[in-house]
Structure formats: structure tokens, C-alpha cells
Amino acid sequence: MAQRDATHDPARRSWVASANAPGADFPIQNLPLGVFSAGLAGPRCGVAIGDQILDLRAAVEADLVMNPVVKEASLAGLMAQGRAASAALRAEVSALLSEGATPRPDVLVPMSRARMHLPTTVRNFSDFMASYDHCARLGVRRDPKNPLPQAFRQLPVAYHSRASSVRVSGEAVTRPHGQWQRQDGSMAFGPTEAMDYELEMAVWIAGDNAIGEPVPMSRAPDRIFGYGLLNDWSVRDVQRWEMPPLGPFLGKSVSTSVSAWIVTAEALAPFEVAAPVQDPPCLPYLDSAWNRSNGALSVRMTAAILTPRMRAAGEAPFILTDTQFAGMYWTAATMVAHHATNGCNLLAGDLLGSGTVSGPEETARACLAEIGLTGPVTLPNGETRKWIQDGDEIVFRARAEAPGAVPIGFGECRGVLNPAIAWPA
Ligand code: MN
Numbered sequence: 537m538a539q540r541d542a543t544h545d546p547a548r549r550s551w552v553a554s555a556n557a558p559g560a561d562f563p564i565q566n567l568p569l570g571v572f573s574a575g576l577a578g579p580r581c582g583v584a585i586g587d588q589i590l591d592l593r594a595a596v597e598a599d600l601v602m603n604p605v606v607k608e609a610s611l612a613g614l615m616a617q618g619r620a621a622s623a624a625l626r627a628e629v630s631a632l633l634s635e636g637a638t639p640r641p642d643v644l645v646p647m648s649r650a651r652m653h654l655p656t657t658v659r660n661f662s663d664f665m666a667s668y669d670h671c672a673r674l675g676v677r678r679d680p681k682n683p684l685p686q687a688f689r690q691l692p693v694a695y696h697s698r699a700s701s702v703r704v705s706g707e708a709v710t711r712p713h714g715q716w717q718r719q720d721g722s723m724a725f726g727p728t729e730a731m732d733y734e735l736e737m738a739v740w741i742a743g744d745n746a747i748g749e750p751v752p753m754s755r756a757p758d759r760i761f762g763y764g765l766l767n768d769w770s771v772r773d774v775q776r777w778e779m780p781p782l783g784p785f786l787g788k789s790v791s792t793s794v795s796a797w798i799v800t801a802e803a804l805a806p807f808e809v810a811a812p813v814q815d816p817p818c819l820p821y822l823d824s825a826w827n828r829s830n831g832a833l834s835v836r837m838t839a840a841i842l843t844p845r846m847r848a849a850g851e852a853p854f855i856l857t858d859t860q861f862a863g864m865y866w867t868a869a870t871m872v873a874h875h876a877t878n879g880c881n882l883l884a885g886d887l888l889g890s891g892t893v894s895g896p897e898e899t900a901r902a903c904l905a906e907i908g909l910t911g912p913v914t915l916p917n918g919e920t921r922k923w924i925q926d927g928d929e930i931v932f933r934a935r936a937e938a939p940g941a942v943p944i945g946f947g948e949c950r951g952v953l954n955p956a957i958a959w960p961a
Contacts, residue, residue, distance in 0.1 A: 537757045537826060538623070538805035543567070543630040546942050551639040554586030561935075561945025562586055565806075567629055568797035568947070569622075569762070571610055572650040579609040579653045583629050584797050584947065588644040590629060595643045600632050601625070611798070612656040616884040618743040619758050619801065626802050652796035655740065655764075656885035658702045661792065662875060663736075663768055663784075663889035664694040666866035670894035673906045689816065692866035692874050694891075697768075698789035702887060705765075705795050705949045711926060711956040712790040714774035727956035730772035731924040735839040735857050735902040735932055737890040738766035738794050739868045741882050742801075751876035753824035756869040759882060763804065763833070763868075765795040765932040765949035766889045772905055772923070794887070795932070795949040806941035807834045811867045821877065822870045831867035835946075836860055837893055837934040839902065843919055844927035853931045854915050856907060859893050859900035861934075926955040 542548070543565065549556045550564040562568065562584040572589055573579045582589040592606040603625055605613035614621055631637060665671060665685070675683030685693050703709075715725045742761035745751050751759055768788065775787025808830040817823070824831075837860070840853035871888055894902040901907045904923055912922040924930065930953075934946040 538802045540805050544806050549635040550633045551635050552586045552588050563942050565942040566803050566944035568799045570797045571653040571655050574645045574650045581606045587647050591643050591645050610656045612885050615742050615761050623802050654704045655798050658699040658887050660886040661697045661699040662694050663697040664692050664871050665891035666692050666864045667894045668865045669896050670892040692871045695783045702792045708952045708954045709791045710954045716773035716777040728771045732770040732772050732904045733930045734768035734892040736766040736768050738764040739888040741886040744883050747881040748879040753873045756872040759872045760801045762798040762800040764798050765946050767793040793949050793951045795947050797947045807936040807938045809834045809862050827869050831869050832862040834862045834938050835934050835936045840931045842929040857902045859895045859902050863895045924953050928953050
């Protein structure tokens with residue numbers, strides 16, 4: 537569990553001037569971790585600060601940072617060391633970048649010159665479905681009397697998704713081919729006609745538990761390395777047809793986009809809030825006093841669309857979803873504890889998706905399947921969208937906000953949808 541300390545002090549400023557700009561995603565209170573490359577040098581770990589990246593390999597070589605694991609080309613080593621190591625790194629980096637410390641522009645790289653990579657090789661990816669409003673809105677169409685999955689209020693429902701197709705923000709997604717049944721009962725095979733996004737929170741795992749060794753709620757919070765944005769690209773026509781009774785398959789494995797920067801659990805300490813009250817109360821193995829008082833996070837999340845016409849006209853992305861992560865029925869800690877109930881070994885760098893972060897407000901529908909329940913959305917330029925069209929770009933952003941704390945941003949998770957390939961002969 538993260539404590540508030542000097543690194544969260546709202547008065548702390550950085551000698552990196554852009555980090556002090558009001559509304560900056562990456563002030564010194566944030567210090568998210570990622571993997572980048574620039575010029576001819578290969579991938580290495582870095583910390584976002586303002587519009588710069590602190591090169592952690594260079595910082596270790598200059599004796600400014602002590603932990604040599606961050607010289608590696610991925611965050612896997614730091615994730616394996618666990619939360620004590622990431623907390624120590626945070627304290628060190630915060631002191632190094634603080635106003636009053638000797639400025640070291642020689643260990644900075646401008647973000648504009650950097651290319652971002654996946655934070656680690658993702659070995660396992662499980663996707664949850666933790667929003668009451670997402671389940672209720674879509675479930676009403678299936679069964680108005682029982683819109684929720686039967687276990688929804690008893691456990692965080694999830695499925696094992698695909699790790700190999702997790703990609704970093706900025707990489708394009710190609711409209712996939714698939715099979716589905718049309719409304720008239722005839723069969724279809726071809727490029728999907730129902731491409732969707734799901735606005736989700738990514739949860740990155742710290743440390744390992746041996747197979748057979750559950751993770752109780754008392755230890756679950758410390759298994760969370762950090763958070764990011766996740767687009768669970770969804771192929772609705774394929775998904776609807778293939779799902780019963782074993783669950784999602786090709787409708788989900790096409791691609792999953794994650795934001796490049798991981799906002800650490802330490803950085804989010806000031807934004808912990810009480811988890812929503814559950815009715816009925818969950819079983820004791822998914823409950824803890826800490827989870828009830830601190831298990832949720834106050835993070836405002838948005839999803840926006842930029843169509844080719846909007847791009848050509850120089851217009852800003854249009855916000856389709858404006859939602860709040862704190863309202864999720866199940867917290868990240870319960871996802872971790874539940875996942876390991878049977879002794880499943882959660883590995884450092886494993887990825888969990890929170891499920892579509894929909895809220896009760898009309899503006900908080902976090903996928904087009906929900907938005908489209910009341911008809912296609914009309915964009916400011918008059919275009920309409922039922923599903924994502926070729927060339928459309930989906931852009932997620934998020935910001936943690938709390939009284940008395942400097943707000944911190946998550947950067948972006950974006951991806952453009954490219955047209956389908958010609959089916960191979
Ligand atoms: Mn999902």
C-alpha cells in the first residue's frame with residue numbers, strides 16, 4: 537500500500553520547466569515509468585517529466601540513480617523486484633528532478649525525439665468486467681429481468697485474453713476479418729462491420745506468487761505495480777456470434793492497445809478513495825478494511841474520436857466518453873486477489889484490464905456498443921458513427937484528481953483503424 541510522502545508535496549517543483557506548467561500530465565508528483573528509444577540507442581527505461589524523459593540508463597551510469605535494474609531494455613526487472621524497489625526509485629528520481637537539485641539536462645531526452653515501446657513483454661493478459669453500468673446497459677438487451685452476469689455481484693468476472701497482440705499506443709490496428717451471423721440468420725465472413733473500442737484501465741502486476749499460493753486481500757494492493765490506459769478493441773459482430781458458452785475469442789484477440797507510461801501505485805496514493813458500497817456484501821476473501829476505505833482511484837477518463845475528415849480540417853478529437861474510474865463495482869485489489877484464489881501464479885509484468893469503465897451518466901458510456909443503444913452518434917461536423925470506420929483514430933486520456941493534490945495525467949493511448957487486408961488467396 538502506498539503512503540503519501542514528500543514526493544507528493546504539492547509545493548515541490550522541478551528544474552525541468554515544462555513539468556511546472558499548470559495542467560501538465562507529467563509534473564514532478566507523477567514520475568511515470570516507460571520504455572523508450574531515441575536516435576541510434578536501443579530501448580531503455582525512462583521517467584516522464586514535463587515534455588522530457590529522464591533516461592534511467594544514463595542516470596545510473598552517471599551515479600544519479602542506484603538501482604542497476606533500470607538499465608535494462610524493459611521494466612520487467614523492476615516489476616519483479618516489487619513495490620519497495622519502485623518506491624525507492626521514485627524517492628531518488630523525485631530528489632534528482634526537484635528544484636534546488638543540480639540541473640542535469642545531460643540525462644534528459646525530449647519526448648518529441650523518442651519512440652515509445654511496450655513497458656515489458658506481456659506474458660499474460662486477463663480482462664475483467666467490473667463496471668455495473670457497462671454490464672447493466674448491454675445486459676438489458678439480452679435479458680431485461682436479469683441484465684447482469686449471474687456472478688457479477690459476487691466476484692469480478694473476467695476471461696483470459698491474448699498477450700501476444702498487446703501493442704503500445706500509437707501502433708495502428710487493422711480491421712480484422714471474421715465470421716458472424718447476420719440478423720436474417722445468414723452467415724457472413726469478411727471484414728468486420730462492427731469495430732468498437734472499450735475504454736479501460738490497465739493494471740500492471742509487481743512481483744510473483746508461486747503456483748498454488750493465493751494472494752490474500754492483505755497482500756493484493758502491493759502486487760499492483762501501476763496503472764495505464766487500455767483499449768480493448770472489440771469486434772462486436774464476431775464477438776456476439778462466437779461467445780456462448782466459452783467466452784470471448786477472436787472478437788478480442790485482434791489487438792489491445794496500452795498507453796506507454798505506467799503511473800505507479802506510489803504516484804496514485806493521493807487519489808485513493810473509498811470503494812463503492814457493495815450490495816450484497818462480497819465474501820470475506822474479497823474484502824478488507826483498506827479496500828473499503830482506499831481501494832478505488834479517482835481518475836477521470838475520456839475517449840475521443842478523430843475521423844479522417846476531422847483530421848484534414850485540423851479539428852481536435854471529439855470526446856465520446858467522459859467517465860470516472862472510482863465508480864467501478866470491483867477494485868483492482870479485488871481483481872488481483874480473485875485472480876489468484878485458485879493459486880494461479882500472477883507474474884511480474886502481467887496485465888489486467890479493468891473492463892469497460894462505464895458510469896451511470898449518459899456521457900459515461902465507455903464503448904460504442906453502449907453509445908449506439910440510443911442510435912448512432914453525430915459528430916460536430918455532421919458525420920455519424922455507429923461503429924469505428926477506416927481511418928478513424930481513437931484517443932484515450934486520463935487524469936487523477938483529488939483535493940490538495942497536484943493532478944497527474946496518464947498521457948495518451950491512441951490507435952488508428954486501418955482498412956482490412958485483402959483475404960489471402
Ligand atoms: Mn474489455
